[in-house]
Amino acid sequence: MPDYPETPSAVEAGAILTIDLGAVRENYRQLRSRSGPAECAAVVKSDGYGLSAATIASALRREGCRTFFVAHASEGLSLRRTLGAGPAIYILNGVHPGAEESCMAADLIAVANSAPQLAAWKEAAQRHGKQNVPVAVQIDSGMSRLGISPDEVDEIAADTSAFEGLDLCLVLSHLACADEPSNPSNEAQRQTFDRLRRLLPPAPASLANSSGIYLGEPYHLDLVRPGAALYGINPTPGRVNPMLPVVGLQAKVIQTRRVDSDSGVGYGHAFRAAGPLDIATIALGYGDGWPRRAAAAAWVDGKVLPFVGRVSMDSIVIDISALSPHRLRPGDLVDLIGPRQTVDDLASCAQTIGYEILTGLGWRFHRRYLGG
Ligand SMILES: *Cc1c(COP(=O)(O)O)cnc(C)c1O
Numbered sequence: 001m002p003d004y005p006e007t008p009s010a011v012e013a014g015a016i017l018t019i020d021l022g023a024v025r026e027n028y029r030q031l032r033s034r035s036g037p038a039e040c041a042a043v044v045k046s047d048g049y050g051l052s053a054a055t056i057a058s059a060l061r062r063e064g065c066r067t068f069f070v071a072h073a074s075e076g077l078s079l080r081r082t083l084g085a086g087p088a089i090y091i092l093n094g095v096h097p098g099a100e101e102s103c104m105a106a107d108l109i110a111v112a113n114s115a116p117q118l119a120a121w122k123e124a125a126q127r128h129g130k131q132n133v134p135v136a137v138q139i140d141s142g143m144s145r146l147g148i149s150p151d152e153v154d155e156i157a158a159d160t161s162a163f164e165g166l167d168l169c170l171v172l173s174h175l176a177c178a179d180e181p182s183n184p185s186n187e188a189q190r191q192t193f194d195r196l197r198r199l200l201p202p203a204p205a206s207l208a209n210s211s212g213i214y215l216g217e218p219y220h221l222d223l224v225r226p227g228a229a230l231y232g233i234n235p236t237p238g239r240v241n242p243m244l245p246v247v248g249l250q251a252k253v254i255q256t257r258r259v260d261s262d263s264g265v266g267y268g269h270a271f272r273a274a275g276p277l278d279i280a281t282i283a284l285g286y287g288d289g290w291p292r293r294a295a296a297a298a299w300v301d302g303k304v305l306p307f308v309g310r311v312s313m314d315s316i317v318i319d320i321s322a323l324s325p326h327r328l329r330p331g332d333l334v335d336l337i338g339p340r341q342t343v344d345d346l347a348s349c350a351q352t353i354g355y356e357i358l359t360g361l362g363w364r365f366h367r368r369y370l371g372g
Contacts, residue, residue: 044227051246061087080108115156250334257280273308284336289357295307298334
């Protein structure tokens with residue numbers, strides 16, 4: 001199993017994605033130190049928010065991280081092959097009917113989101129004559145997305161055999177509005193979770209995602225589950241980002257040209273030059289996960305090079321009139337994600353969130369991992 005996934009060579013690829021593992025590790029240390037005595041786990045679902053779960057998890061192992069969360073059983077199986085025995089791997093969506101056996105054999109921990117999921121995990125443990133098989137329970141404390149409802153908690157609490165053969169090793173819940181510190185739902189969910197989890201057998205508790213960590217100590221409990229902040233996304237929207245940036249993106253110039261006044265540029269001629277204009281076409285588009293609606297800019301030598309016209313599947317045209325003539329040649333790189341335009345900046349320009357930008361970045365880029 002290679003530590004890094006396959007990536008096209010820097011010469012062949014149209015764009016270069018740089019992932020700073022040193023920054024991921026520093027972000028992990030910061031989140032851990034923010035969380036007091038709570039254990040700091042790492043959420044690496046959706047292939048580590050698009051940055052490679054295997055690579056990110058291996059780097060965080062070296063920081064002492066021993067607990068990982070993924071969404072799917074398939075992600076868990078693949079992560080187990082990468083990490084080997086030892087680290088705890090939780091399946092947040094729970095295990096789909098029929099997948100209990102393979103997950104149990106790989107020592108994955110099912111997050112039971114419903115009474116039937118819990119029962120299926122228990123029956124699989126019994127079929128194999130196993131004792132103390134770890135299981136987690138997610139309680140729906142108010143997000144109404146995943147987790148055992150308050151009524152079901154009562155039922156499970158009343159059933160003395162609910163955890164037979166199982167070891168309840170974590171009770172968790174997820175906050176709907178953690179990125180809005182003044183939203184009263186946070187405190188309401190915290191109190192609901194506090195009340196419901198006490199009905200179950202005693203177990204470590206977990207409530208906070210990245211933003212939840214910044215809600216303060218009452219939210220930290222025994223274990224915190226940051227994802228986005230590890231990857232440099234701001235867990236405190238509207239305030240200065242406390243995390244280090246992790247991702248850089250540069251695209252290659254394919255060709256440059258001067259167009260005359262009134263030339264239409266790109267599909268639909270959505271842009272028309274007001275006067276003679278120097279433009280460059282760069283090798284990046286929505287086929288790479290760059291959002292089509294993001295009318296953003298590129299940067300070279302600290303100069304802003306605005307997009308002109310529509311984003312195509314494999315190319316974007318930029319206005320390079322801010323540069324001296326002949327500054328850009330085919331193969332030269334322009335900056336698209338970096339200190340001047342962060343993942344969060346790009347997200348707000350595309351009316352989405354940094355999570356969607358990161359998980360969308362495709363595998364056509366040459367990927368460079370720094371600080372591994
Ligand atoms: C995705 C997820 C997390 C991580 O959330 P971030 O906002 O990325 O920190 C934590 N817990 C659950 C249940 C999740 O689904």
